[in-house]
Amino acid sequence: MLLEIKEVSKIYGNVWALKDVTLGVGPGEWLSIMGPSGSGKTTLLNIIGCLDKPSRGSVILDGADLSSLNSKQLTEVRRDKIGLVFQQFHLIPHLTAVENIMVAQYYHSMSDKRQALGALARVGLADRADHFPSQLSGGEQQRVCVARALINYPRLILADEPTGNLDEANEELILGLFRELHAEGHTLVVVTHDPDIGRLSDRQVSLEHGFIRCVQARSGEV
Amino acid sequence: MSRYWMLALMLTASLTRRKSRVAIAFAAIVIGATITSGLVNVYYDIGQKMSRELRTYGANLVLTPSSPEQQPYVRLDDISSVAARVDDVRLVGYVPYLFGIAELQPAQAEGDFSYLYRVARGHKRELVVVGTRFDQIEKVSPYWKITGGTAATIGQEKDSALVGEIVATRLNIAPGDRLTLTAVDSARTIEVLVGGILTTGSDEDTQIFVDLDLAGDLLGKQRVASVAYFSVVGGLRDLESLANDLMTEFPDITASPITRISKSEGQVLDKIMSLVFLAVALILLLTLLCVAITMSNVAIERRREIGLKKALGARDRAIMLEFLAESSALGLAGGLLGWALGLPFAQAVGQSIFQSAVSIRPEVLPLVLFLSGFLAALASFLPARAAARVDPATILKGE
Numbered sequence: 001m002l003l004e005i006k007e008v009s010k011i012y013g014n015v016w017a018l019k020d021v022t023l024g025v026g027p028g029e030w031l032s033i034m035g036p037s038g039s040g041k042t043t044l045l046n047i048i049g050c051l052d053k054p055s056r057g058s059v060i061l062d063g064a065d066l067s068s069l070n071s072k073q074l075t076e077v078r079r080d081k082i083g084l085v086f087q088q089f090h091l092i093p094h095l096t097a098v099e100n101i102m103v104a105q106y107y108h109s110m111s112d113k114r115q116a117l118g119a120l121a122r123v124g125l126a127d128r129a130d131h132f133p134s135q136l137s138g139g140e141q142q143r144v145c146v147a148r149a150l151i152n153y154p155r156l157i158l159a160d161e162p163t164g165n166l167d168e169a170n171e172e173l174i175l176g177l178f179r180e181l182h183a184e185g186h187t188l189v190v191v192t193h194d195p196d197i198g199r200l201s202d203r204q205v206s207l208e209h210g211f212i213r214c215v216q217a218r219s220g221e222v
Numbered sequence: 223m224s225r226y227w228m229l230a231l232m233l234t235a236s237l238t239r240r241k242s243r244v245a246i247a248f249a250a251i252v253i254g255a256t257i258t259s260g261l262v263n264v265y266y267d268i269g270q271k272m273s274r275e276l277r278t279y280g281a282n283l284v285l286t287p288s289s290p291e292q293q294p295y296v297r298l299d300d301i302s303s304v305a306a307r308v309d310d311v312r313l314v315g316y317v318p319y320l321f322g323i324a325e326l327q328p329a330q331a332e333g334d335f336s337y338l339y340r341v342a343r344g345h346k347r348e349l350v351v352v353g354t355r356f357d358q359i360e361k362v363s364p365y366w367k368i369t370g371g372t373a374a375t376i377g378q379e380k381d382s383a384l385v386g387e388i389v390a391t392r393l394n395i396a397p398g399d400r401l402t403l404t405a406v407d408s409a410r411t412i413e414v415l416v417g418g419i420l421t422t423g424s425d426e427d428t429q430i431f432v433d434l435d436l437a438g439d440l441l442g443k444q445r446v447a448s449v450a451y452f453s454v455v456g457g458l459r460d461l462e463s464l465a466n467d468l469m470t471e472f473p474d475i476t477a478s479p480i481t482r483i484s485k486s487e488g489q490v491l492d493k494i495m496s497l498v499f500l501a502v503a504l505i506l507l508l509t510l511l512c513v514a515i516t517m518s519n520v521a522i523e524r525r526r527e528i529g530l531k532k533a534l535g536a537r538d539r540a541i542m543l544e545f546l547a548e549s550s551a552l553g554l555a556g557g558l559l560g561w562a563l564g565l566p567f568a569q570a571v572g573q574s575i576f577q578s579a580v581s582i583r584p585e586v587l588p589l590v591l592f593l594s595g596f597l598a599a600l601a602s603f604l605p606a607r608a609a610a611r612v613d614p615a616t617i618l619k620g621e
Contacts, residue, residue: 051533051615072537079535090530094239095232102228107535111228148534 001060002027002155002187003048008057010043010210017043019210020057025156030178030188032198035207041191042160044207048189049082049158050074062155079108083149087161089141091133097144098129101151108152119147123177139170146177150186157181159190163197175200233548237555243523247516247549247601248556251594254509255560258502259590260567265498266583267568271576272494274455276487277314278364281451281480283461288469288476295320295446298434300472304452307468312455315361318447320353320437324430326393327402327411349389350429351403353437353447356384362453366426370397370418377433382417384431390419403430408442457491458484506597513601517549521609525616532614545606546599553598557591564590 003025010018018040025031033041046052047059050066053074059066062081066074078084091100101116120129123143133141142162149157162178163171171194179200182188190197198204199218206213237244285304287293298318305316325347356377359366366373368384376382385395395401399416414432421427438444454461461479468477521528528541565582572580 046615049533051613075532075535075537078533084533090526090533092527092530094235099231099235103232103531104534106225106228106232107531107540110225 001025002029002062003189004058004060005044005048006058006060008044008047008054008059010040010047010052011055016210018047018054021207021210021212022057023205023212023215025187025189027187028182028185029203030182030190030201032201032204033189033191033207034193034195034198034204035213038209039207040210041207043210045158045160045189045191048156049084050078080152081155083152083154083157085142085145085149085157085159085162087164089133089138089145089165091141091144091148093133096130096132097125097136097140100133100144101148104148104151116147116151119151120144122150123147137170138166139173142166142170142174143177146174146181150181156187156189159188159192161192161194162190163192163194171196229544229547232544233551236548237551243516243520244548244552247513247520247598248552250509250512250516251553251556251598252560252563254505254597255557255590255594256563256567257505257560258593259561259564259586260571261498261502262586262589263564263568263580263583264571265495265502266586267572267580268491268494268498271572271578271580272487272491274314275576276490277453277455280365281317281362281453282484282487283452283454283465284478284480285450285452285468286448286476286478288474293474295443295448296450296475298445298447300475301447301450304450304468304472304475304477307471308452308454308464314453314455315358316450316452317355317358317362318353318434318450320434320441320443320446321448322351322353322437322441322443323348323406324351324403324440325406327404348406351437351440352426352429352431353434353441354431355434356382356431362451363422365422367421368418369421370416373418376417379415379417380433380436381412381414382433383414384418384420385416386427386429386431387419387421388427389430390416395419401430403432403440405440405442408440410440410442412436412440456484457488459488506593510597510601513549513553513598514604517545517602517605518608521545521605524609525612528609528612529614529616532612538610541610541612542606545609546602549598549602549606550595553595554591556598557594560594561587561590 001024005021005023008018008021009016021044033044035041043052047054048061054067057067061077064077066077069077092103095103098113098116098120101119102111102113105111105116117126117129120126123146125140125143125147128136128140136144163174166174175197178188178190188201190201192198202218204216285296285301287296301316301318305313326349356373359373368376373384376384383401389395395416397416397418400413401416402411402413404411412432414436420431434447438446454464456464458479458481461484465477465479469475531541568580572578
């Protein structure tokens with residue numbers, strides 16, 4: 001397993017955002033986490049993404065037990081092993097597309113413009129490298145965000161509602177991109193409301209009130 | 223691409239490509255640096271300017287013979303050497319005086335001579351003749367009031383004389399009159415043409431001033447002076463130090479600062495400098511506060527961007543470094559612009575207060591750059607720490 005979540009709970013005061021969640025993600029697997037608002041999807045994503053720590057249980061990513069790490073070590077794991085794709089893209093508005101990708105390289109190790117341009121070409125945006133986010137469509141911005149997530153060769157790509165802010169045409173483009181990444185062997189964990197994404201993934205996990213309600217494999221097995 | 227290059231790219235992009243509140247901090251720094259640059263330039267120059275201004279009160283250093291019993295006169299060569307020894311920038315002027323007693327010949331001997339010659343010699347027509355360099359009078363004693371011409375124009379004629387107001391009144395002497403003076407000791411005689419009447423309100427009003435060489439001929443004392451007055455830019459301490467140096471180098475003379483002028487000059491300077499220092503300190507404090515408040519707002523404004531960077535793997539230290547580097551760069555740029563704007567500001571202050579240009583000191587630039595950069599970084603320290611503490615999870619919550 002690349003990612004093992006064992007009996008993870010997250011408690012805020014008297015509220016259980018997650019309760020005894022146990023889950024595993026294998027290398028190259030595409031897992032979709034689905035569920036209504038308030039079901040604990042984002043909390044789970046934050047814990048997997050080293051942005052939060054569980055109140056109970058353990059999370060093991062690529063052999064490292066995240067629950068025993070301090071915030072500095074969590075930052076290192078996030079930087080080295082995780083690529084993040086956001087619903088709102090979160091590109092830095094005063095930097096060009098290629099510079100936005102170079103920022104991720106800068107915090108990881110060293111900026112390399114040629115490599116960053118290669119990542120943009122990989123998502124079909126070679127000719128938009130010097131455009132600012134405001135000059136790009138939503139779909140293009142999300143593709144830049146995907147290129148940024150891929151630039152440091154992460155072990156795991158975490159996506160939070162990656163098509164939530166896109167129209168149908170751009171949603172298709174991004175889903176095509178995710179399919180390609182999956183086919184190339186990338187491990188994807190995607191939080192989504194979108195049943196199309198759920199169907200494309202290897203497994204869907206449905207959360208409700210912090211519990212796993214059901215796990216459904218692509219074959220339809222529950 | 224090196225890490226520093228990428229950091230520089232991010233800073234440049236942040237400062238040049240986005241409209242931000244940072245502009246307010248930049249404006250505050252520029253204003254602070256302008257006033258600091260201007261006042262520090264004036265501060266450096268104010269000693270010289272004020273001292274020159276105060277030179278209108280007259281000489282502040284007097285040279286006399288060190289052993290009057292053996293050698294009652296100072297050699298002109300020594301006086302010239304002393305003048306050469308004093309830095310050109312500091313020397314305003316110097317004037318030698320050769321005192322002697324002469325008798326006015328019968329044509330003008332009708333008036334009242336009492337008190338004109340205070341050293342009683344028992345002779346009614348005797349008065350004090352002073353040999354001097356007329357071209358130096360205006361520099362050393364600019365307060366002398368002369369009717370009939372200026373000291374310099376009067377001095378153009380070798381046989382011209384400047385007659386003290388009391389002498390002129392008592393003896394009915396007017397510009398254009400010819401006077402014949404005979405030395406009491408040697409019976410040598412000179413004839414002079416009255417070029418102007420002098421009013422000082424002091425002893426000079428009872429004396430007759432003639433060219434130094436002519437007085438030397440009359441009194442039989444060539445190339446010497448009884449005393450020399452120097453007008454030198456500097457406070458009491460400077461003058462005391464100069465006087466000591468001069469007495470070591472020229473054993474035949476005694477150099478004494480005229481303390482009543484030098485001391486008050488020093489006090490005025492100290493007060494003005496304290497005022498300038500206080501003004502600069504207050505301006506810098508206000509700049510510090512303005513930058514600190516603005517950068518705190520900037521930190522809040524950029525929470526999402528900072529959260530993103532942290533989500534991408536930026537450590538707290540990297541975020542702080544970026545914030546401080548940006549504000550320091552802002553401080554240096556603002557300092558440079560402020561320094562440049564401070565130059566005309568300094569000139570305006572110089573013109574309005576001293577009616578003269580303020581000389582530009584190159585050492586003010588690094589000082590202003592250091593102060594601006596340091597203050598901007600200092601003001602941004604707490605905002606930078608707050609920025610570094612932004613929770614990266616906020617980026618996933620869509621906040």
